[in-house]
Amino acid sequence: MAEDLSHAITVKIVTPDGVVYDHHAHLLIVNAIDGELGIMKDHEPIIAPLRIAEVRVQRVDGLDHENHIAVNGGFMEFSNNVATIVADSAERQRTIDLSRAQLAKERAEKAIAAAEAKHDKDTARRAQVALQRAVNRIHVKQQ
Amino acid sequence: MAGSSIDIKRRIASTKSTRQITKAMQMVSGAKLNRIQQRATDYQIYADKVRSIVTHLANAQLLAQAGEVGNVTPNPLAAELGINLSELMVQRPVKKTGYLVITSDRGLVGGYNSTILKGMLDMIRQDHDPKGSDYAIMAVGGVGADFFKTNNMNLIYEYRGISDIPTFDEIREILSTAVTMYDNGVFDELYVCYNHHINSLSSAFRVEKMLPINDIEAEEDDTAAPVTTAYITDPSLPVVLATILPQFAESLIFGAILDAKTAEHASSMTAMKSASDNADDLISSLTTQLNRARQAQITTEITEIVGGAAALE
Numbered sequence: 001m002a003e004d005l006s007h008a009i010t011v012k013i014v015t016p017d018g019v020v021y022d023h024h025a026h027l028l029i030v031n032a033i034d035g036e037l038g039i040m041k042d043h044e045p046i047i048a049p050l051r052i053a054e055v056r057v058q059r060v061d062g063l064d065h066e067n068h069i070a071v072n073g074g075f076m077e078f079s080n081n082v083a084t085i086v087a088d089s090a091e092r093q094r095t096i097d098l099s100r101a102q103l104a105k106e107r108a109e110k111a112i113a114a115a116e117a118k119h120d121k122d123t124a125r126r127a128q129v130a131l132q133r134a135v136n137r138i139h140v141k142q143q
Numbered sequence: 144m145a146g147s148s149i150d151i152k153r154r155i156a157s158t159k160s161t162r163q164i165t166k167a168m169q170m171v172s173g174a175k176l177n178r179i180q181q182r183a184t185d186y187q188i189y190a191d192k193v194r195s196i197v198t199h200l201a202n203a204q205l206l207a208q209a210g211e212v213g214n215v216t217p218n219p220l221a222a223e224l225g226i227n228l229s230e231l232m233v234q235r236p237v238k239k240t241g242y243l244v245i246t247s248d249r250g251l252v253g254g255y256n257s258t259i260l261k262g263m264l265d266m267i268r269q270d271h272d273p274k275g276s277d278y279a280i281m282a283v284g285g286v287g288a289d290f291f292k293t294n295n296m297n298l299i300y301e302y303r304g305i306s307d308i309p310t311f312d313e314i315r316e317i318l319s320t321a322v323t324m325y326d327n328g329v330f331d332e333l334y335v336c337y338n339h340h341i342n343s344l345s346s347a348f349r350v351e352k353m354l355p356i357n358d359i360e361a362e363e364d365d366t367a368a369p370v371t372t373a374y375i376t377d378p379s380l381p382v383v384l385a386t387i388l389p390q391f392a393e394s395l396i397f398g399a400i401l402d403a404k405t406a407e408h409a410s411s412m413t414a415m416k417s418a419s420d421n422a423d424d425l426i427s428s429l430t431t432q433l434n435r436a437r438q439a440q441i442t443t444e445i446t447e448i449v450g451g452a453a454a455l456e
Contacts, residue, residue: 014192016311016397018185033386034378047196048377049386075387077196079374086192088311088390126319 007041008060013085020090027058028083030076045079052132054140068093070140072133096141105134148436155429162422169415175307176408197391234355240278241330245337245403246287253414256286262348318393325354337403346406
Protein backbone atom coordinates (compact mmCIF):
# COMPACT_ATOMS: atom_id res chain seq x y z
CA MET A 1 0.00 0.00 0.00
CA ALA A 2 1.41 3.35 -1.03
CA GLU A 3 1.76 5.53 2.01
CA ASP A 4 1.32 9.24 1.67
CA LEU A 5 4.22 10.60 3.69
CA SER A 6 3.79 14.28 2.81
CA HIS A 7 1.79 14.94 5.97
CA ALA A 8 3.47 12.36 8.13
CA ILE A 9 5.35 12.69 11.35
CA THR A 10 7.48 10.00 12.94
CA VAL A 11 6.44 8.72 16.31
CA LYS A 12 9.00 6.99 18.49
CA ILE A 13 8.50 5.63 21.95
CA VAL A 14 11.69 5.04 23.89
CA THR A 15 11.94 3.23 27.22
CA PRO A 16 14.92 1.86 29.17
CA ASP A 17 14.16 -1.48 27.52
CA GLY A 18 14.70 -0.04 24.07
CA VAL A 19 12.52 1.44 21.34
CA VAL A 20 9.04 -0.03 21.69
CA TYR A 21 7.33 1.85 18.89
CA ASP A 22 8.56 3.55 15.74
CA HIS A 23 6.09 4.40 12.96
CA HIS A 24 4.88 7.13 10.65
CA ALA A 25 1.68 8.85 11.66
CA HIS A 26 -0.73 11.58 10.69
CA LEU A 27 -1.77 12.49 14.15
CA LEU A 28 -0.45 11.82 17.60
CA ILE A 29 -2.65 12.37 20.63
CA VAL A 30 -1.05 12.42 24.06
CA ASN A 31 -2.30 13.30 27.52
CA ALA A 32 -0.22 16.18 28.79
CA ILE A 33 -0.52 17.41 32.35
CA ASP A 34 -3.12 20.03 31.53
CA GLY A 35 -5.10 18.19 28.90
CA GLU A 36 -4.93 16.31 25.63
CA LEU A 37 -2.45 17.42 23.05
CA GLY A 38 -2.68 16.63 19.35
CA ILE A 39 0.45 16.76 17.25
CA MET A 40 0.46 16.97 13.45
CA LYS A 41 3.09 17.83 10.89
CA ASP A 42 4.95 21.14 11.36
CA HIS A 43 3.91 21.61 14.93
CA GLU A 44 6.21 23.94 16.84
CA PRO A 45 8.95 22.12 18.74
CA ILE A 46 7.48 21.26 22.12
CA ILE A 47 8.32 19.38 25.28
CA ALA A 48 5.48 18.21 27.49
CA PRO A 49 5.37 15.88 30.48
CA LEU A 50 2.70 13.22 30.15
CA ARG A 51 0.18 11.65 32.47
CA ILE A 52 -0.04 7.93 33.02
CA ALA A 53 -2.46 7.44 30.19
CA GLU A 54 -3.09 6.18 26.73
CA VAL A 55 -1.27 7.53 23.70
CA ARG A 56 -3.13 7.32 20.39
CA VAL A 57 -1.38 7.28 17.05
CA GLN A 58 -3.31 7.69 13.81
CA ARG A 59 -1.27 5.90 11.17
CA VAL A 60 -0.69 7.17 7.66
CA ASP A 61 -2.41 4.32 5.85
CA GLY A 62 -5.99 5.14 6.79
CA LEU A 63 -8.04 7.11 9.24
CA ASP A 64 -9.27 3.98 11.00
CA HIS A 65 -5.82 2.62 11.52
CA GLU A 66 -5.09 3.70 15.05
CA ASN A 67 -2.55 2.36 17.53
CA HIS A 68 -3.06 2.56 21.25
CA ILE A 69 -0.13 2.51 23.61
CA ALA A 70 -0.21 2.56 27.40
CA VAL A 71 2.49 4.98 28.53
CA ASN A 72 3.58 5.36 32.14
CA GLY A 73 4.23 9.06 32.45
CA GLY A 74 7.48 10.37 31.07
CA PHE A 75 7.44 13.17 28.54
CA MET A 76 7.10 13.90 24.85
CA GLU A 77 9.52 15.88 22.76
CA PHE A 78 8.64 17.03 19.26
CA SER A 79 11.01 18.64 16.79
CA ASN A 80 11.73 18.35 13.06
CA ASN A 81 8.54 16.32 12.66
CA VAL A 82 9.81 13.59 14.92
CA ALA A 83 7.90 12.99 18.13
CA THR A 84 9.83 11.12 20.78
CA ILE A 85 8.05 9.87 23.85
CA VAL A 86 10.49 9.05 26.61
CA ALA A 87 8.89 7.05 29.41
CA ASP A 88 10.11 4.57 31.95
CA SER A 89 7.77 1.99 30.50
CA ALA A 90 5.29 1.68 27.66
CA GLU A 91 3.29 -1.20 26.24
CA ARG A 92 1.43 -1.52 22.99
CA GLN A 93 -2.14 -2.66 23.12
CA ARG A 94 -1.34 -6.03 21.58
CA THR A 95 1.50 -6.82 23.97
CA ILE A 96 -0.33 -6.01 27.20
CA ASP A 97 -0.91 -9.05 29.35
CA LEU A 98 -4.39 -8.51 30.72
CA SER A 99 -4.22 -11.03 33.55
CA ARG A 100 -0.89 -9.64 34.69
CA ALA A 101 -2.30 -6.11 34.64
CA GLN A 102 -5.28 -7.25 36.67
CA LEU A 103 -3.01 -8.94 39.19
CA ALA A 104 -0.98 -5.74 39.42
CA LYS A 105 -4.16 -3.80 40.03
CA GLU A 106 -5.24 -6.08 42.87
CA ARG A 107 -1.78 -5.94 44.35
CA ALA A 108 -1.76 -2.14 44.22
CA GLU A 109 -5.22 -1.95 45.82
CA LYS A 110 -4.07 -4.18 48.66
CA ALA A 111 -0.90 -2.12 49.09
CA ILE A 112 -2.94 1.08 49.28
CA ALA A 113 -5.25 -0.41 51.90
CA ALA A 114 -2.28 -1.66 53.92
CA ALA A 115 -0.43 1.65 53.67
CA GLU A 116 -3.48 3.67 54.63
CA ALA A 117 -4.07 1.48 57.65
CA LYS A 118 -0.53 2.32 58.75
CA HIS A 119 -0.82 5.99 57.71
CA ASP A 120 2.25 5.55 55.54
CA LYS A 121 1.74 8.34 53.05
CA ASP A 122 4.80 7.68 50.91
CA THR A 123 3.98 4.05 50.31
CA ALA A 124 0.34 4.86 49.69
CA ARG A 125 1.32 7.40 47.10
CA ARG A 126 3.62 4.97 45.37
CA ALA A 127 0.94 2.30 45.38
CA GLN A 128 -1.48 4.84 43.96
CA VAL A 129 0.86 5.38 41.02
CA ALA A 130 1.17 1.62 40.55
CA LEU A 131 -2.62 1.37 40.57
CA GLN A 132 -2.90 4.07 37.91
CA ARG A 133 -0.44 2.17 35.76
CA ALA A 134 -2.39 -1.05 36.05
CA VAL A 135 -5.74 0.64 35.40
CA ASN A 136 -4.27 2.39 32.39
CA ARG A 137 -3.02 -0.87 30.94
CA ILE A 138 -6.34 -2.59 31.47
CA HIS A 139 -8.14 0.36 29.92
CA VAL A 140 -5.94 0.37 26.83
CA LYS A 141 -6.26 -3.39 26.41
CA GLN A 142 -10.02 -3.46 26.69
CA GLN A 143 -10.85 -0.99 23.94
CA MET B 144 53.26 -47.51 44.06
CA ALA B 145 49.90 -48.96 43.18
CA GLY B 146 48.20 -46.94 45.93
CA SER B 147 49.52 -43.64 44.68
CA SER B 148 48.42 -44.27 41.09
CA ILE B 149 44.88 -44.89 42.33
CA ASP B 150 45.09 -41.62 44.28
CA ILE B 151 46.23 -39.78 41.18
CA LYS B 152 43.40 -41.29 39.16
CA ARG B 153 40.92 -40.10 41.75
CA ARG B 154 42.33 -36.61 41.74
CA ILE B 155 42.15 -36.49 37.95
CA ALA B 156 38.51 -37.54 38.03
CA SER B 157 37.56 -34.96 40.62
CA THR B 158 39.44 -32.17 38.84
CA LYS B 159 37.66 -33.14 35.63
CA SER B 160 34.26 -32.84 37.23
CA THR B 161 35.22 -29.47 38.73
CA ARG B 162 36.33 -28.34 35.32
CA GLN B 163 33.00 -29.39 33.89
CA ILE B 164 31.22 -27.18 36.42
CA THR B 165 33.45 -24.16 35.92
CA LYS B 166 33.17 -24.53 32.14
CA ALA B 167 29.40 -24.55 32.40
CA MET B 168 29.42 -21.51 34.68
CA GLN B 169 31.73 -19.73 32.30
CA MET B 170 29.33 -20.31 29.45
CA VAL B 171 26.35 -19.22 31.53
CA SER B 172 28.10 -15.99 32.47
CA GLY B 173 29.08 -15.48 28.86
CA ALA B 174 25.47 -15.80 27.75
CA LYS B 175 24.33 -13.39 30.46
CA LEU B 176 27.04 -10.96 29.44
CA ASN B 177 25.81 -11.01 25.86
CA ARG B 178 22.24 -10.42 26.91
CA ILE B 179 23.07 -7.58 29.25
CA GLN B 180 25.19 -5.92 26.61
CA GLN B 181 22.21 -5.97 24.28
CA ARG B 182 20.10 -4.49 27.07
CA ALA B 183 22.72 -1.80 27.66
CA THR B 184 22.57 -0.77 24.00
CA ASP B 185 18.78 -0.48 24.20
CA TYR B 186 19.08 1.53 27.36
CA GLN B 187 21.68 3.84 25.83
CA ILE B 188 19.13 5.17 23.33
CA TYR B 189 16.87 6.13 26.19
CA ALA B 190 19.64 7.62 28.32
CA ASP B 191 20.95 9.75 25.44
CA LYS B 192 17.51 11.12 24.74
CA VAL B 193 16.84 12.01 28.35
CA ARG B 194 20.25 13.58 28.71
CA SER B 195 19.98 15.71 25.58
CA ILE B 196 16.58 17.04 26.60
CA VAL B 197 17.65 17.74 30.17
CA THR B 198 20.77 19.52 28.97
CA HIS B 199 18.75 21.63 26.65
CA LEU B 200 16.12 22.49 29.23
CA ALA B 201 18.65 23.18 31.92
CA ASN B 202 20.46 25.64 29.69
CA ALA B 203 17.20 27.33 28.78
CA GLN B 204 16.30 27.49 32.44
CA LEU B 205 19.66 28.96 33.37
CA LEU B 206 19.38 31.58 30.68
CA ALA B 207 15.81 32.44 31.48
CA GLN B 208 15.94 32.74 35.21
CA ALA B 209 19.30 32.10 36.72
CA GLY B 210 19.03 30.90 40.25
CA GLU B 211 15.27 30.80 40.53
CA VAL B 212 15.09 27.06 40.07
CA GLY B 213 14.05 26.35 43.62
CA ASN B 214 11.20 28.83 43.88
CA VAL B 215 8.52 27.14 41.83
CA THR B 216 5.50 25.33 43.07
CA PRO B 217 5.90 21.59 42.75
CA ASN B 218 3.79 20.17 40.00
CA PRO B 219 1.07 17.69 40.96
CA LEU B 220 2.61 14.78 39.08
CA ALA B 221 6.00 15.05 40.70
CA ALA B 222 4.33 15.50 44.05
CA GLU B 223 2.32 12.35 43.45
CA LEU B 224 5.52 10.46 42.91
CA GLY B 225 6.75 11.71 46.24
CA ILE B 226 9.55 13.52 44.55
CA ASN B 227 10.22 17.14 45.07
CA LEU B 228 11.19 19.73 42.60
CA SER B 229 14.41 20.87 41.08
CA GLU B 230 16.03 20.65 44.48
CA LEU B 231 17.75 17.88 42.64
CA MET B 232 19.90 20.53 41.03
CA VAL B 233 20.63 22.71 44.03
CA GLN B 234 23.82 22.06 45.92
CA ARG B 235 23.12 22.08 49.65
CA PRO B 236 25.82 22.39 52.29
CA VAL B 237 27.05 18.84 52.70
CA LYS B 238 26.55 17.48 56.18
CA LYS B 239 26.20 13.89 55.20
CA THR B 240 27.29 12.01 52.12
CA GLY B 241 25.35 9.07 50.74
CA TYR B 242 27.04 6.22 48.93
CA LEU B 243 25.09 3.75 46.85
CA VAL B 244 27.40 0.76 46.63
CA ILE B 245 26.66 -1.88 44.05
CA THR B 246 28.07 -5.36 44.64
CA SER B 247 27.02 -8.82 43.59
CA ASP B 248 24.76 -11.17 45.53
CA ARG B 249 26.95 -14.23 45.24
CA GLY B 250 30.61 -15.11 45.03
CA LEU B 251 32.54 -16.80 42.23
CA VAL B 252 33.10 -13.49 40.54
CA GLY B 253 36.86 -13.19 41.01
CA GLY B 254 38.08 -9.93 42.44
CA TYR B 255 34.90 -8.09 41.58
CA ASN B 256 33.54 -7.51 45.08
CA SER B 257 36.85 -7.08 46.85
CA THR B 258 37.83 -4.30 44.45
CA ILE B 259 34.69 -2.37 45.26
CA LEU B 260 34.83 -2.92 49.00
CA LYS B 261 38.51 -2.06 49.20
CA GLY B 262 37.91 1.11 47.19
CA MET B 263 35.06 2.05 49.50
CA LEU B 264 37.11 1.47 52.65
CA ASP B 265 40.00 3.55 51.37
CA MET B 266 37.69 6.36 50.36
CA ILE B 267 35.80 6.42 53.64
CA ARG B 268 38.98 6.29 55.72
CA GLN B 269 40.34 9.19 53.79
CA ASP B 270 37.33 11.44 53.65
CA HIS B 271 35.23 10.66 56.68
CA ASP B 272 35.12 10.56 60.40
CA PRO B 273 35.64 6.94 61.52
CA LYS B 274 32.56 7.05 63.75
CA GLY B 275 30.41 7.21 60.68
CA SER B 276 28.37 10.27 61.53
CA ASP B 277 28.94 12.03 58.24
CA TYR B 278 28.20 9.33 55.72
CA ALA B 279 25.55 6.74 55.02
CA ILE B 280 25.71 3.67 52.85
CA MET B 281 23.01 2.15 50.70
CA ALA B 282 24.01 -1.31 49.60
CA VAL B 283 22.73 -3.08 46.52
CA GLY B 284 23.77 -6.74 46.58
CA GLY B 285 24.27 -9.13 49.47
CA VAL B 286 28.06 -9.18 49.63
CA GLY B 287 28.29 -5.44 50.19
CA ALA B 288 25.42 -5.40 52.68
CA ASP B 289 27.00 -8.14 54.81
CA PHE B 290 30.39 -6.49 54.67
CA PHE B 291 29.18 -3.09 55.84
CA LYS B 292 27.08 -4.68 58.55
CA THR B 293 29.96 -6.69 60.01
CA ASN B 294 32.18 -3.62 59.90
CA ASN B 295 29.59 -1.51 61.67
CA MET B 296 29.50 1.06 58.95
CA ASN B 297 26.45 3.22 58.71
CA LEU B 298 24.25 1.05 56.47
CA ILE B 299 20.84 2.64 55.96
CA TYR B 300 19.40 0.56 53.17
CA GLU B 301 20.03 -2.78 51.57
CA TYR B 302 18.59 -4.47 48.53
CA ARG B 303 19.26 -8.07 47.67
CA GLY B 304 18.35 -10.27 44.80
CA ILE B 305 18.64 -8.10 41.73
CA SER B 306 18.11 -10.33 38.75
CA ASP B 307 20.92 -11.01 36.33
CA ILE B 308 19.47 -8.78 33.69
CA PRO B 309 17.89 -6.00 35.74
CA THR B 310 14.74 -4.34 34.44
CA PHE B 311 13.73 -0.81 35.16
CA ASP B 312 10.68 -2.00 37.10
CA GLU B 313 12.85 -3.91 39.54
CA ILE B 314 15.20 -1.04 40.13
CA ARG B 315 12.40 1.44 40.63
CA GLU B 316 12.27 0.73 44.36
CA ILE B 317 15.97 1.50 44.78
CA LEU B 318 15.68 4.62 42.67
CA SER B 319 12.71 6.09 44.44
CA THR B 320 14.20 5.28 47.84
CA ALA B 321 17.43 7.03 46.91
CA VAL B 322 15.72 10.10 45.48
CA THR B 323 13.26 10.32 48.40
CA MET B 324 16.07 10.02 50.95
CA TYR B 325 17.93 12.79 49.20
CA ASP B 326 14.81 14.92 49.25
CA ASN B 327 14.23 14.29 52.93
CA GLY B 328 17.78 15.33 53.70
CA VAL B 329 19.01 11.92 54.86
CA PHE B 330 22.06 12.83 52.85
CA ASP B 331 23.02 15.96 50.93
CA GLU B 332 24.85 14.38 48.06
CA LEU B 333 24.78 10.93 46.57
CA TYR B 334 27.63 9.04 45.01
CA VAL B 335 27.18 5.76 43.20
CA CYS B 336 30.12 3.38 43.66
CA TYR B 337 30.47 0.43 41.35
CA ASN B 338 32.79 -1.42 39.03
CA HIS B 339 32.74 0.07 35.60
CA HIS B 340 32.85 -2.46 32.79
CA ILE B 341 35.73 -1.69 30.45
CA ASN B 342 35.87 -4.91 28.50
CA SER B 343 35.34 -8.54 29.32
CA LEU B 344 38.77 -8.79 30.91
CA SER B 345 38.92 -5.67 32.98
CA SER B 346 36.78 -3.39 35.05
CA ALA B 347 37.61 -0.44 37.26
CA PHE B 348 36.24 0.91 40.50
CA ARG B 349 34.35 4.06 39.82
CA VAL B 350 32.64 6.65 41.99
CA GLU B 351 30.16 8.95 40.33
CA LYS B 352 28.26 11.84 41.76
CA MET B 353 24.58 11.44 40.96
CA LEU B 354 22.83 13.96 43.16
CA PRO B 355 22.57 16.87 43.08
CA ILE B 356 22.64 16.95 39.31
CA ASN B 357 25.35 19.39 38.41
CA ASP B 358 27.40 17.96 35.63
CA ILE B 359 24.96 18.86 32.91
CA GLU B 360 26.74 21.83 31.45
CA ALA B 361 30.15 20.28 31.84
CA GLU B 362 29.19 17.25 29.81
CA GLU B 363 27.52 19.13 27.06
CA ASP B 364 30.87 20.22 25.71
CA ASP B 365 31.79 16.66 24.82
CA THR B 366 28.50 15.79 23.21
CA ALA B 367 29.10 18.56 20.65
CA ALA B 368 25.97 19.08 18.50
CA PRO B 369 24.35 22.00 20.29
CA VAL B 370 20.58 21.84 20.49
CA THR B 371 19.42 24.81 18.53
CA THR B 372 15.69 24.27 18.59
CA ALA B 373 13.73 26.52 20.86
CA TYR B 374 11.06 24.38 22.43
CA ILE B 375 7.69 25.38 23.69
CA THR B 376 7.30 23.87 27.12
CA ASP B 377 3.90 22.77 28.19
CA PRO B 378 2.67 23.87 30.69
CA SER B 379 5.79 25.76 31.81
CA LEU B 380 9.53 25.34 31.94
CA PRO B 381 9.84 24.76 35.71
CA VAL B 382 7.06 22.17 35.71
CA VAL B 383 8.63 20.32 32.84
CA LEU B 384 12.01 20.38 34.54
CA ALA B 385 10.48 19.14 37.75
CA THR B 386 9.11 16.09 35.95
CA ILE B 387 12.13 15.37 33.86
CA LEU B 388 14.87 15.80 36.46
CA PRO B 389 13.81 12.89 38.68
CA GLN B 390 13.52 10.76 35.58
CA PHE B 391 17.00 11.85 34.58
CA ALA B 392 18.43 11.06 38.02
CA GLU B 393 16.78 7.66 37.95
CA SER B 394 18.09 6.93 34.49
CA LEU B 395 21.63 7.78 35.64
CA ILE B 396 21.42 5.40 38.59
CA PHE B 397 19.85 2.68 36.47
CA GLY B 398 22.68 3.11 33.97
CA ALA B 399 25.21 2.63 36.76
CA ILE B 400 23.48 -0.53 37.95
CA LEU B 401 23.42 -1.93 34.42
CA ASP B 402 27.09 -1.11 34.03
CA ALA B 403 27.89 -2.80 37.34
CA LYS B 404 25.95 -5.91 36.41
CA THR B 405 27.75 -6.08 33.09
CA ALA B 406 31.06 -5.91 34.91
CA GLU B 407 29.88 -8.60 37.31
CA HIS B 408 29.03 -11.03 34.52
CA ALA B 409 32.28 -10.28 32.73
CA SER B 410 34.26 -10.77 35.91
CA SER B 411 32.44 -14.00 36.70
CA MET B 412 33.14 -15.22 33.20
CA THR B 413 36.85 -14.42 33.48
CA ALA B 414 37.08 -16.02 36.92
CA MET B 415 35.45 -19.20 35.67
CA LYS B 416 37.61 -19.22 32.58
CA SER B 417 40.80 -19.06 34.63
CA ALA B 418 39.43 -21.76 36.93
CA SER B 419 38.84 -24.02 33.93
CA ASP B 420 42.32 -23.25 32.60
CA ASN B 421 43.85 -24.09 35.96
CA ALA B 422 41.91 -27.33 36.01
CA ASP B 423 43.29 -28.15 32.55
CA ASP B 424 46.84 -27.52 33.72
CA LEU B 425 46.32 -29.59 36.82
CA ILE B 426 44.85 -32.47 34.83
CA SER B 427 47.74 -32.51 32.39
CA SER B 428 50.36 -32.48 35.14
CA LEU B 429 48.48 -35.18 37.05
CA THR B 430 48.26 -37.30 33.91
CA THR B 431 52.02 -37.02 33.43
CA GLN B 432 52.50 -38.07 37.04
CA LEU B 433 50.14 -41.00 36.56
CA ASN B 434 51.96 -42.18 33.44
CA ARG B 435 55.30 -41.94 35.23
CA ALA B 436 54.01 -43.93 38.17
CA ARG B 437 52.59 -46.58 35.88
CA GLN B 438 55.81 -46.76 33.89
CA ALA B 439 57.83 -47.07 37.07
CA GLN B 440 55.61 -49.92 38.22
CA ILE B 441 55.97 -51.75 34.91
CA THR B 442 59.75 -51.28 35.00
CA THR B 443 59.89 -52.75 38.49
CA GLU B 444 57.78 -55.71 37.42
CA ILE B 445 59.96 -56.40 34.39
CA THR B 446 63.10 -56.17 36.53
CA GLU B 447 61.56 -58.61 38.96
CA ILE B 448 60.58 -61.06 36.23
CA VAL B 449 63.97 -60.82 34.55
CA GLY B 450 65.63 -61.23 37.95
CA GLY B 451 63.45 -64.25 38.70
CA ALA B 452 64.16 -65.84 35.32
CA ALA B 453 67.90 -65.25 35.75
CA ALA B 454 67.78 -66.95 39.14
CA LEU B 455 66.15 -70.05 37.62
CA GLU B 456 68.81 -70.54 34.97
